[in-house]
Amino acid sequence: xxDAVVNDEKMNxxxxxxxxxxxxxxxxxxLSLVLRLLAMANAILLALIIAFLVKESxxxxxxxxxxxxxxxxxxxGWHPLEGQLGMAPMIWASLAVTLGALALxxxxxxxxxxxxxxxxxxxxxxxxxxxxxxxxxxxxxxxGLWGLTRLVPLIASWQPPGASLLAxxxxxxxxxxxxxxxxSAAALAAVPRELTAGATALGLCRKTQILQVxxxxxxxxxxxxxxxxxxxxLGETMAVLMVAGNVVQNPSGLFExxxxxxxxIALEMAYAMGGHRASLFASGLLLTLLVWLLVWLATxxxxxxxxxxxHQMVSSHG
Amino acid sequence: xxxxxxxxxxxxSAALVVSLMLWVLADVVIEGTAHFSWHFLFAExxxxxxxxxxxxxxxxxxxxxxxxxxxxxxxxxxxxxxxxEFTGKPSRFAPFPARNTxxxxxxxxxxxxxxxGLFxxxxxxxxxxxGFSILSGGLTLACMILPVFIRTCxxxxxxxxxxxxxxxxxxxxxxxxxxWHILLPAARPAIIAGxxxxxxxxTAETAALIxxxxxxxxxxxxxxxxxxxxxxxxxxxxxxxxxxDGAAYASALVLVVLIIVLxxxxxxxxxxxxxxxxAA
Numbered sequence: 001x002x003d004a005v006v007n008d009e010k011m012n013x014x015x016x017x018x019x020x021x022x023x024x025x026x027x028x029x030x031l032s033l034v035l036r037l038l039a040m041a042n043a044i045l046l047a048l049i050i051a052f053l054v055k056e057s058x059x060x061x062x063x064x065x066x067x068x069x070x071x072x073x074x075x076x077g078w079h080p081l082e083g084q085l086g087m088a089p090m091i092w093a094s095l096a097v098t099l100g101a102l103a104l105x106x107x108x109x110x111x112x113x114x115x116x117x118x119x120x121x122x123x124x125x126x127x128x129x130x131x132x133x134x135x136x137x138x139x140x141x142x143x144g145l146w147g148l149t150r151l152v153p154l155i156a157s158w159q160p161p162g163a164s165l166l167a168x169x170x171x172x173x174x175x176x177x178x179x180x181x182x183x184s185a186a187a188l189a190a191v192p193r194e195l196t197a198g199a200t201a202l203g204l205c206r207k208t209q210i211l212q213v214x215x216x217x218x219x220x221x222x223x224x225x226x227x228x229x230x231x232x233x234l235g236e237t238m239a240v241l242m243v244a245g246n247v248v249q250n251p252s253g254l255f256e257x258x259x260x261x262x263x264x265i266a267l268e269m270a271y272a273m274g275g276h277r278a279s280l281f282a283s284g285l286l287l288t289l290l291v292w293l294l295v296w297l298a299t300x301x302x303x304x305x306x307x308x309x310x311h312q313m314v315s316s317h318g
Numbered sequence: 319x320x321x322x323x324x325x326x327x328x329x330x331s332a333a334l335v336v337s338l339m340l341w342v343l344a345d346v347v348i349e350g351t352a353h354f355s356w357h358f359l360f361a362e363x364x365x366x367x368x369x370x371x372x373x374x375x376x377x378x379x380x381x382x383x384x385x386x387x388x389x390x391x392x393x394x395x396x397x398x399x400x401x402x403e404f405t406g407k408p409s410r411f412a413p414f415p416a417r418n419t420x421x422x423x424x425x426x427x428x429x430x431x432x433x434x435g436l437f438x439x440x441x442x443x444x445x446x447x448x449g450f451s452i453l454s455g456g457l458t459l460a461c462m463i464l465p466v467f468i469r470t471c472x473x474x475x476x477x478x479x480x481x482x483x484x485x486x487x488x489x490x491x492x493x494x495x496x497x498w499h500i501l502l503p504a505a506r507p508a509i510i511a512g513x514x515x516x517x518x519x520x521t522a523e524t525a526a527l528i529x530x531x532x533x534x535x536x537x538x539x540x541x542x543x544x545x546x547x548x549x550x551x552x553x554x555x556x557x558x559x560x561x562x563d564g565a566a567y568a569s570a571l572v573l574v575v576l577i578i579v580l581x582x583x584x585x586x587x588x589x590x591x592x593x594x595x596x597a598a
Contacts, residue, residue, distance in 0.1 A: 025492050027492055027494045027495075028492050028493045028494050031493070031494045031497075032404060034396070035396050035397075035399055035400035035404060036400060036404075038392075038393055038396035038397055038400065039396070039397045039400045039401070041393065042393055042394075042397045042464065042468070045461060045464070046422065046423075046426055046461075046464075046465070048437075048441060049426070049429075049434070049437045049461065052437050052440045052441050052445075053433070053436065053437060055440075056436070056440050107331075108331045108334065108335060111327060111328045111331035111332065112331055112332050112335050114328050115328050115329065115331070115332040119325060119328050119329065119332075120332070128332065128336065131336065131339055131340075132339075134343075135339050135342070135343075137518050137522075137577055137578075137581075138342070138522075138574060139521070139522030139523075139524070139549055139552075139570075139573055139574070139577070140522065140524070141522070141524045141549045141552045141553050141570075141573075142342075142346060142552065142570045142573065142574065143342070144553070144556070145552055145556045145563075145566055145567065145570055146342050146345055146346070148556055148557075149556070149563055149567075150341075150345060174338060174339075174342070177335060181335075205321045206321055206324075206325070207320060207321040207324040207325070208321075210324075211324075228428075231428040232428075234430070235428070235429070235430025235431065235432070235433075236430075237430065237431065237432045237524070237525035238524045238525055238549075238553055241557075242553070242556065242557060262430055262432045262525070265432050265433075265435075265436065266432055266435075266525055266528060269435075269436070269439065269528070269529050270528075270529070280436070281436055281440070284430075284432070284433040284436045287429070287430050287433055288425075288429050288433055291425055291428040291429055291430070292425050294428070295421065295424045295425045295428055296421070298424075299421055299424065
């Protein structure tokens with residue numbers, strides 16, 4: 001089996017080479033040229049994004065007040081008009097909101113995926129999937145509007161002021177739930193049938209089958225879905241801006257209003273000048289770096305999954 | 319016993335999620351229809367949006383979307399074809415630009431939309447001097463949806479069975495003809511998926527547009543005028559205008575329906591276009 005695969009790949013390579021040599025005609029050449037130009041334009045465009053983020057936040061790194069960018073991570077207060085640019089409370093708030101939303105959405109989303117894949121009857125399952133897909137497409141600003149007019153008054157009647165860390169976590173977890181549920185369901189569906197059959201043959205009960213056999217097999221898929229959800233939660237601006245209260249302070253309680261990094265950009269960009277503006281671009285750069293880290297982790301997990309799968313194939317045939 | 323407890327947890331979570339989602343949807347539909355009328359759909363907003371309608375805002379939204387798609391679709395499809403058909407399998411020995419493209423695009427697809435807004439403001443609005451305009455908003459959105467669109471189309475093209483390529487080769491087709499007549503129609507589902515994702519993200523976007531296409535709610539006279547998108551309108555009504563909730567919910571309903579309609583339209587258009595080409 002594996003020999004055949006290797007052979008096939010070799011053949012493929014040879015054919016590709018021959019195609020490259022033989023079939024160069026003028027249309028193909030032109031197409032290749034046009035596509036290469038498009039790819040180059042695309043690369044330049046994407047490089048420009050990073051370049052402009054760095055360029056606009058550059059004053060912070062070269063400022064006479066050397067090491068001005070270090071103060072971004074200090075918590076001596078966010079008073080941009082007086083030149084105090086301590087962003088630490090907002091960084092903490094971003095992390096708190098993201099982690100809180102994940103803590104709610106991961107278990108519930110996973111349970112929804114299990115329901116879709118193993119518990120629900122077919123008709124119910126497809127209806128549920130449709131609903132999840134619909135909700136995944138609802139704009140964040142609509143979730144924000146709903147949170148602002150329904151959830152915030154509800155929380156306020158219990159623990160004023162209502163617009164709080166808790167409201168942000170709840171709205172955000174509702175927003176990332178469809179992502180978690182749908183990607184986890186896809187990962188669960190990709191688990192080989194033999195594993196389930198083997199587990200049934202061993203006489204394991206359903207819970208043990210799912211928790212001990214199927215979930216470990218789908219682990220990397222579920223985790224990379226969770227990474228996607230984290231990226232979305234971290235970058236969400238409008239929904240959080242609308243329900244979190246936007247007071248710059250360290251998140252000390254669930255009912256305290258907080259302001260996250262993305263919301264800060266949206267709120268202050270309109271009148272930011274000089275160092276203030278540069279610090280907003282720097283926080284954009286920081287968010288990009290965080291996303292970079294998360295995507296790198298997710299890619300590593302996906303690669304591990306490929307390696308594990310091929311290992312499985314080899315051992316099952318060997 | 320533990321088994322019973324576990325399945326109770328699964329069923330309870332599903333029931334909770336369904337009821338929450340139905341709550342959100344029902345709210346949008348009920349509150350939205352209460353304030354909705356045909357007049358609302360076509361009239362200009364008045365009294366900061368409390369009265370009047372969303373006619374000019376719909377026009378701005380569609381213009382912004384049109385620009386974003388006009389730029390992103392050809393560019394994205396071209397890059398996807400180049401990546402999938404001209405650079406070989408992704409490996410360490412692939413030609414330089416293709417080597418790291420996958421991860422770079424994944425990162426850019428994950429970058430928060432507000433960061434695209436920062437870039438759009440610095441590059442299109444200020445550096446290129448387009449100001450707060452529909453054009454700079456649309457171009458910003460094009461940058462935002464490009465990475466997702468390229469990735470989806472590329473993976474669709476890569477997933478096409480190699481036998482089809484060999485068949486085309488055996489028939490003596492040029493690569494151009496093979497791509498145009500065989501590979502693109504074969505990758506149709508992925509192209510549709512990318513298009514739907516792109517339209518959904520671009521129509522729903524608020525954060526990237528606040529500092530690029532601006533707040534002005536008049537009917538745009540040209541592409542260099544500032545135009546307020548529907549999502550920005552909802553944000554503004556709910557945050558800055560007291561008593562604007564009814565209009566905000568009606569706009570939200572229109573926005574959700576608009577996304578569904580546009581997606582269905584795109585799907586059937588692409589489908590019929592490819593079917594005609596396959597038949598010809």
